[in-house]
Amino acid sequence: MSNNNSNYTNPAYSNGYEFSGGAGYELPTYPFVTPPELLGAPPTIYPVVIVGGGMSGLTLAAGLAQLGVPAVILDEDNTVGVKGASSRGICYTQKSLEVFDKLGIFERIKAKGVEWHIGRTFAGNDEVYNFNLRDRADFKLSSQPPFINIQQFYIEGYLVERIAQLGVVDMRWQSRVSACTSNGDSVNLQIDTPEGNYQLNAAYVVDCTGTGTPFHKWCNMPVSSIKRDDRWCIADVRFKVQPPTERHTWIEAPFNDNRAVWQHLMADEVWRIDYQMRPDDDPAYVSREDVLRERLAKQFGAQAECDIVWVGPYSYRSQLVERMNAERVFFMGDTAKVVSPFGARGGNTGISDADNLAWKIAAVHHNRAPAALLNSYHQERHEAASVNVQVTARTTRYLRPNDGAERLFRDATIALAKQHSFARALVNTGRMAEANPYTRSGCCTYNHPLVGRSVQNVAFTWCNGQAAHLNDLLRWANGNLLLLWFGDLPTTSAGKLRNTARISGVHMVQVVGKVQQTSAVEAVHDATGALAAACGAQQWALIRPDSYLAATGQTANAQLIKAIATALALP
Numbered sequence: 001m002s003n004n005n006s007n008y009t010n011p012a013y014s015n016g017y018e019f020s021g022g023a024g025y026e027l028p029t030y031p032f033v034t035p036p037e038l039l040g041a042p043p044t045i046y047p048v049v050i051v052g053g054g055m056s057g058l059t060l061a062a063g064l065a066q067l068g069v070p071a072v073i074l075d076e077d078n079t080v081g082v083k084g085a086s087s088r089g090i091c092y093t094q095k096s097l098e099v100f101d102k103l104g105i106f107e108r109i110k111a112k113g114v115e116w117h118i119g120r121t122f123a124g125n126d127e128v129y130n131f132n133l134r135d136r137a138d139f140k141l142s143s144q145p146p147f148i149n150i151q152q153f154y155i156e157g158y159l160v161e162r163i164a165q166l167g168v169v170d171m172r173w174q175s176r177v178s179a180c181t182s183n184g185d186s187v188n189l190q191i192d193t194p195e196g197n198y199q200l201n202a203a204y205v206v207d208c209t210g211t212g213t214p215f216h217k218w219c220n221m222p223v224s225s226i227k228r229d230d231r232w233c234i235a236d237v238r239f240k241v242q243p244p245t246e247r248h249t250w251i252e253a254p255f256n257d258n259r260a261v262w263q264h265l266m267a268d269e270v271w272r273i274d275y276q277m278r279p280d281d282d283p284a285y286v287s288r289e290d291v292l293r294e295r296l297a298k299q300f301g302a303q304a305e306c307d308i309v310w311v312g313p314y315s316y317r318s319q320l321v322e323r324m325n326a327e328r329v330f331f332m333g334d335t336a337k338v339v340s341p342f343g344a345r346g347g348n349t350g351i352s353d354a355d356n357l358a359w360k361i362a363a364v365h366h367n368r369a370p371a372a373l374l375n376s377y378h379q380e381r382h383e384a385a386s387v388n389v390q391v392t393a394r395t396t397r398y399l400r401p402n403d404g405a406e407r408l409f410r411d412a413t414i415a416l417a418k419q420h421s422f423a424r425a426l427v428n429t430g431r432m433a434e435a436n437p438y439t440r441s442g443c444c445t446y447n448h449p450l451v452g453r454s455v456q457n458v459a460f461t462w463c464n465g466q467a468a469h470l471n472d473l474l475r476w477a478n479g480n481l482l483l484l485w486f487g488d489l490p491t492t493s494a495g496k497l498r499n500t501a502r503i504s505g506v507h508m509v510q511v512v513g514k515v516q517q518t519s520a521v522e523a524v525h526d527a528t529g530a531l532a533a534a535c536g537a538q539q540w541a542l543i544r545p546d547s548y549l550a551a552t553g554q555t556a557n558a559q560l561i562k563a564i565a566t567a568l569a570l571p
Ligand SMILES: Cc1cc2nc3c(=O)[nH]c(=O)nc-3n(C[C@H](O)[C@H](O)[C@H](O)COP(=O)(O)OP(=O)(O)OC[C@H]3O[C@@H](n4cnc5c(N)ncnc54)[C@H](O)[C@@H]3O)c2cc1C
Pocket: 051, 052, 053, 054, 055, 056, 057, 074, 075, 076, 077, 080, 081, 082, 083, 087, 088, 089, 090, 091, 092, 152, 175, 176, 177, 178, 208, 209, 210, 211, 214, 234, 314, 332, 333, 334, 335, 341, 344, 345, 346, 347, 348, 349, 350
């Protein structure tokens, strides 16, 4: 059903401010294309409709496109980012970069973004501690670095282009969902566009509309939410003389009335400086260009010349949905949980939500798994969301402690950390996002400590000696489970395994040391043993398309067949 009366209005600025001092950011704009429904196409039920083209929705759309699921993605705006908040996410973790590598945009992110290794934490005029990520034992295990800093909208723009290139998903701009009802077998959405309103039916809807989502109300989804009084001001700045490419954090910055300050380099030689403000500061005042320039002069000296690229205030809340889905409507990214930005756990975990759901929806769509597989999205990603809410809440209380015990604890840890290394672990300026482990998923067979954990994108070589990484095998498996068999493969087991793999659609590969003979059809070399170690060093490993280890074991027996069934929620 459609009509040509349009209820569409341009999106409002999310925070009420449109600050863009200096040069500002130039975001790409995308055209509205009249959808088939407004041209009289007969009603259909789409397999998936994604609502919201931010970081989570676009990652999901790219994942589905790569796995051949013809989804529709709708966004109310005509550009990337959220109106009025163009500068938000900056720090992307190894797990997210591995996902982007799988989706084919990592090289662009690497070329544009900034890798950093050294972090320094200060209190007053003292350096409390520092770290170098290159000292970490796992630094070079993945083909992706621990972090890349880049403005969020660049990644979103790359995803938009990748989705268009893959050509399977229909991306619709200036298309606002204004109502949603479930009808048992499908979900009905009302869409407002500049050319008129229409309805869409979908087997599954994924709500990626961010913190202001209307879907919680439409789906009667209980949400727990806490808003604290911490206030910040973002300044994106380009200096004439560059500071060192290091991440600096001040728990107490003398040049900011002893409140916190963050300093990071991003793409285009733009620095993100986050200033913690007084809870009662006026957001419009603290974001004024002249006020910001005073603050910058106190930090970098009056002579430090710079352009202000973007400035805006922010506050945050902590929020968690009771469930990650209401029947056929799934919550993803900021609609599932909202966290403070410390530790970069917002966008990064939205990307993992998308990576988790994409292969499951694809498996159900291609009839490789029953719809019951989708239940594991709640089991796994709600656990991750709860942990992320807890971890970031602790950082928030460290950075804005209540008077009394919290303040006392913080002062004591700072004083101790200056002298004793054990106390540095207690200084909490943000625990960086990680690939959350799943400890109670119905789709994992918990027979080894690494089960339910993400396997890094480690290196191996193809039989012809060419270098490759785990993601190459996952791409080859094309949304199916990947079974790695390490070492010799007895002839009797080879036949049995081939049969099992054929029936279940599992893609099997024999992984051998450089000198071993291979007996499987597909074989690769793991001369350093890095791949075997990353999978738990057993005889076989069952890896999901999202790189998580579903099970591992020593023999090709009934347990392996059961583990495959469990991973796909087969009855
Ligand atoms: C200051 C700051 C710094 C941050 N730093 C980091 C960081 O370093 N790393 C990190 O990982 N995360 C960071 N985050 C968090 C990160 O920005 C968010 O977690 C992330 O943007 C969430 O993505 P999303 O796709 O879930 O939602 P959003 O990015 O909010 O996208 C929602 C989309 O839905 C669309 N939409 C809304 N309503 C409708 C509707 N009714 N119909 C159709 N479309 C609709 C909007 O136009 C928008 O495109 C930071 C956040 C802030 C505020």
